[in-house]
Amino acid sequence: MNFLNNLDRRWIFLAMALCVGVPILVIGLTGYTFPETPTPLAEAFFDEVDVAGEAKGRRANVLLAFDFDPASAGELNPMAVSLVHQCAQKGHRMYFISLWPVGPQMIMDAVNKVIKVHYPEMVYGEDYVNLGFKAGNEQVIKVMGVDLTTEFRTDVEGTTLSQIPMMSGITNLEDFDLIAEISAGYPGSKEWVLYASTQFNIPLVSGMTGVQAPQLYPYFPNQLKGLLGAIKGAAEYEYLVNQWVRLDKLTGILEQAGLPPGEAGPLAAEFAASPDQVSTWTVSAAASTLSPEAKAALIEAATEPIPGEYLEGQRRMGPQLFAHLLMVFLIILGNVIFFAQRRRGGGS
Amino acid sequence: MQILTRLIPLLITGIAGLVMIVSAFIPYTSEWGKIAGQFFNILAAFAFVLGGGNLLKVHLKKISDQGAGWGYSGVVLVCFLVTLFVGLFKIGTYPNPSYPDVHFSGETQGTGSGFWWAYEYVFKPLTATMFSILAFYVASAAFRAFRAKNFEAILLLGTAFIILLGSVSAGVFLTDWIPNAGPFGDLRLENLRIYIMQVFNTAGTRAIMIGIALGIASTSLKIMLGIDRSFLGSGD
Amino acid sequence: MPRIELRNPLAWILGALFAAFACSTSAPASAPPQPPTELSARDKPWDGGGVIFLEWTASTTPLDQLQGYEVLARELGVTAAELADQTERAADAAAERETESLLEGEGIAPEDADQQARLEVRADPVAVPVEQPEWKSIAIVPAGQTDYEATGLEKDRSYEFAIRAIGADKSLSAPSASSPPVVPEAAWFNLSKLPLLVALVLISAAVLVFVVLARGGMVMKIRTIAGLKAVDEAVGRATEMGRSILYINGIQDMDDLQTVAGVTVLGRVAKTAAEYDAKIEVPTSRSLVMTASRETVHASYFSAGRPDAYNPDLIYYVTDEQFGFVAYVSGMMTREKPAACFYMGSFFAESLILAETGNSVGAIQIAGTANPSQLPFFVAACDYTLIGEEFFAASAYLSGQPDQLGSLKGQDVGKILAGLFILVGVVLATIQAISGSTGLEEAVRFLKDVILGS
Amino acid sequence: MSAQTPINPDSVNVILATDCGSTTTKAIMIERVDGVYRQTHRGEAPTTVEEPFANVTVGVINALTEIQEVSGRRLIDDDGVIIRPASGDEGCDIYISTSSAGGGLQMMVAGVVREMTAASAKRAALGAGAIVMDTIAANDRRRPHEQIQRIRELRPDMVLISGGTDGGDTKKVTEIAELIAPAKPRPRFGKSYELPIIFAGNTDARPEIDRVFGSGGFDLKITDNLRPSLEREHLGPARDMIHDVFLEHVMAHAPGYDTLMSITDAPIMPTPGAVGDILQTIARGRGINAVGVDIGGATTDVFSVFDGTFNRTVSANLGMSYSISNVCAEATMPSILRWVHIDMNERELRNRVKNKMIRPTTIPQSLEALIFEQAVAREALRLAYLQHKEFATTLKGVQQQRTVGDTFSQESGGETIVDNMKLDLLVASGGVLSHAPRMHQTAMLLIDAFEPEGITELAKDSIFMMPHLGVLSSVHPRAAMEVFERDCLIYLGTCVAPKGSGKPGRPCFSWSLDSGARGSGELAFGEITVVELGEDETAELEAKPARGFDLGAGPGKTVSRTVRGGTVGLILDARGRELSLPEDPEHCRQAVSGVIDAVDLYPEAVPPGEGSAD
16 A cells, blocks of 8 residues: 555556557557447538539539648647548549648658548649648637738748649638637647637638537537547548548449439448448348449458558557556555544544 | 937828728728738848848857857758758759740749758758757656646546546547437547537637737727737837 | 329319319429529628628529529639739640640750740740630539528629529539629628627726736735646755756647646746756647747746756757657656646647656646646546646736736636627527527627627 | 663552643652552742742752652651652652753754655654744745844754655755854853754765764754655654654753753653654544643744644744734734623723733633633634644655545545544643633633534643643553543543534434433534533433434434533533634624533623722
């Protein structure tokens, strides 16, 4: 008891290191992740990205602001990757900017992981553009509300905006259908809410670090249409995106194979729900008319493993789980010591 | 009253403050506030030079004094100068595709450049390491501080458990038996966590924020009017 | 198509009607809807500019065949600045073309080519084709609506508007006759911010009134703030232990009011340190903060009667980089083991790293911040924490000057005001929710959108 | 040196003890009667430190001779030597003494930070029974030349220097030493005598201190740091060192003390130190918290033991004769007069105050004078207790280990440890308290000045023998305890006073004694009553406070306890705590009259003619 009372904090550090390190190793080796149940917040985030541009009946222009740095990348990168993943699969036009000096690196990281590898058909300047970092914090947002080109004259590589095809027709924030923001502090979610979403009435969704989240919950669902907090939010969103991407791919294959849109959707949902019964689909009534190539593509799409970079969030929930359990245990232990001591103290 | 050290700074403070307020209400003057902000940015940019100079001075002095830990100062200086050199002279950058022969057309932080390399392989891991220390400190702080000493502490303790468990799969696992759609669905840990965050936490945060906002307003006013001059070094 | 057994004439008629209806709805887009008419556009008065209010008469096409209206706008005329901008862009483009032709056609070295091209372009300026403004869709409004507030326009430029009706099958009508040009001017006062101005005036007046009252001799009481009372204790501890005092002003620049408040408290801590002859070390993460801190500490040493003991080298700049700064400070803490640590200012993720390190080296720690997300960390790891407004009250508390204390009293008036508004709002919204009264709904909406929205 | 032969406690039958005060030397004799130790006889004689005798032993022998005469037991032989050991009806087994003659032990203390090491040094000195003349600290807001000036003016018996934790500051503590060394404070006694300096600071600073004081003129003693870390105070070694130096140097140079020291069986102690020791012995022995007060002509000493921590303060300017003017100035006349229920002429009162200053030994001749003097005493005691509370604190400069429960109540270090609710025993001694014509008056003085909360026993020191017992407790604790309980203390009774406040007339608490067999009742807020409960009697009290009032078990919670009677009885005080008197003088007078009637404080009317004696 005396040992516990004067517990050297290094023992706690060691326990924490084990609780985080061992799951990382195990997950790294086995690839097993814990199941996620998305909360309404994550669902709202997903839906908002999903429907962007529909109101105006056009391919959506999405402004992606990556306001974080390597320090918080562990928490926020999975969100950023999933966000780009969803936008790319959906076919949104992506405009990346950052109010943090090291943000462009984070943008590049996500672009390299998602677009370059999985969507090589997307063209820089037509489907996505990296406008880079702009100093000036919320002032930049304010100015962008009026005229984007005063702050951003070139993209990150120095190409003037007039030479970038997808920049035509973009003059200010109002030309975007959605602002999606990943934030690690100031300037970040709060500034976007104050100076973009409330001022110009543009839908805003935001992912942020766990520390920031409590401050921004009040803005949901009015000023913030969707909110992802910490790695938990990232994992939920990632799960949603992965599910939807698979479904979307299946639907695409079915539609391409000639199924009417009204039938392809439900069927794809059915397939996506039970990928292990893949052999029975091909003989099921609805799919029986498919060509062998389409069937092969279908099986491929339904059973192909999700690439690792799309599972980062869910994988990080493992260490998170054990770390939290350790914290709960430590708090209980601390109190056991406290009460044992108090009883002893009270007795004397 | 000393003109240079008191009157002029106070005048600048007062006028800049007034401009900021006026520009919020009178659209004609809205540019003025922006200009005031730009002035600050320019000053802050100059301050970088000041900061760099001070850094050099402090660490050179430490090295010349050879006091305890002067080796660290040496490391700081070497890193500072190397980074400055790599960045200023764009070491290892790839030129802009439009001007393939002009070395200086390259982006300082472009992939593959020296600056990028330092960023990617030195700065990024170091920063991430510092940040991850938090996990250890949170644990030790929680172990020490979360004692059910009184009623408030018990409330906080309970909340901590809900939030901790609710944000990992353990929470889902523990209260899986409550049907999500049923009348008690909100009692599932993961839902309870969001409820606490949205309602109690929000209410508390707002109360604190109102106090802070009023504090900021009144402090600003005091500073603008010169009632509080302590930041100019004229304490009590 | 539903099957209807036709038994009597009435059914026949109904059937015919239904069939006609069904046909009309399922018919392909043979006829686009009629455009709306009588479009009027006027500047929204008493605003900050950039807003035009549009009204029109609904399309003659029946409501159920309309999906909505598309609002179109185009900007007329080009400002001088924009013209210059366009000229520059055109010149750039021309120079680029010229360079390429020089490079490829005449084999001139790239450096010279660029130079030469620019010279040539300057000699023979490009005529800028003034771009004909295009109609842009700015919004889609539901079918029942016949007015729209166009926002986000550039003030002091003229605009034209037109409306198109959208049919149920997404077919578009011809645009309505465009509105006369209208300029979204800024009024001299932005009326929508009136509630904010009223609040500002009320709170400022309250602060000023109490400052004047305090100067007139009204006694102001302030509750004990343990964290500030403990300043002497912390400095004393450093003195007895022969160790230094560490003071961190947050990691934001001087434009953050928290930093200013932090510098204020520093003045007091430095004065105590000067009196006790303790060493105070102030690493800063911004060089402007360093300068301000030096001024303050110098003045404190002066007023404590020990200007000789002031050493500016102990107040120094480390780095702007958040975690670089944290790494330096926590390293310094573990090496030098300060006896007292003060964290006064704006903090982010570093709060707990600093506070836990300080705790582990056995320092008395006093923190003050208005970043609510960092408060829990400070509360758990520090001896004393100034929570939010306490931090801003520190300057008044420490100086004890009546006019400073008066400003705190003024703040209380603001709090009462805020409390009153919350009460009124909650009561109204509750009654509205129970009774469902539309009048009250209007009142609640006014509170939420107009007063809070300003 | 003293003749300290090992004493076998069981064979001790007769004990003699003297206390050499500045004016009188008081002697008592303790004998074993039927197996228990009782104080049996006492004697008194003028102290003979001053010329013409200039030998303290003369007074001691005189006092003992008085006992010899009263008791009929032969104590002094023909050579004027105390006969030891006892045999038959001759001699005694133990002889011990305390001393405060010549102003007692006067010290100057120094430390680095006034609230930290300097405060610890002061606590050590006060605890050892010294009068602290001044405290020098780095932050006492005096310029160095002012400090030097002050040090020169003082003529202490010794200096205690502390400062720095072990491994901590050396610079400041050396600086302090460098202020004291050149100032060369001169000792009170003896020209050839080197001023003792006790250093109880940072161990690392010892070589420096050695160097500073090594140049001569000082007798440097080094002992353990009394603040090895800021979290811990370690006063024992410093206190022992003070006692040693007191004997070796101070006593050795006072007239006749060398002889006195050689005949005592235990080291001579400074009187207040002995009082502190007996209070600590009692508190430890009975497991209680106790406060003792000794109000004198010039100073008031307050001693307290809370949870085993002993504290002593000397309020140098609060006394009933030499310092009475200062009491009036500090407390202000209206504060004093609020305790007076009859009409008094303020001008006449001022004259009375000055008269008391000029003729310190006069005692009140009229009821009016008595009432006034007791009003002054209430304020003097109140102020002294206030000073004590401020001084008796937890350590300052300690790192607090916060938990989430402290979020809303961040208590700071240096809070007072004096808690009236936890107080169990309040002991009074000193002229105005001991010599009050009625015990009721003593009890009410204590209650009004100290405002005990909950259930508190009140007692007074019958013939001021606490100093004797204090020394005795170091050689024979059992005897000391027994005499303390049986003869030293006169129990006045028990005060029952709930904490809280309410509207006058509203119920405050209800009570019953021995389940109502010995009375029961209910008190409204503002009332006070006395229930007879004789000396050596006890009863079971059950008291139920109304909502918002606290008797120690928490607000509104019933308390059951065995209470002890006394010469006054059980005082049930429903006036609330903090005790507040009405602001308006007329209402105040009515309220005080009510209390005086209820307690029957001044039963006789003023005999005409006696009131204007002077």
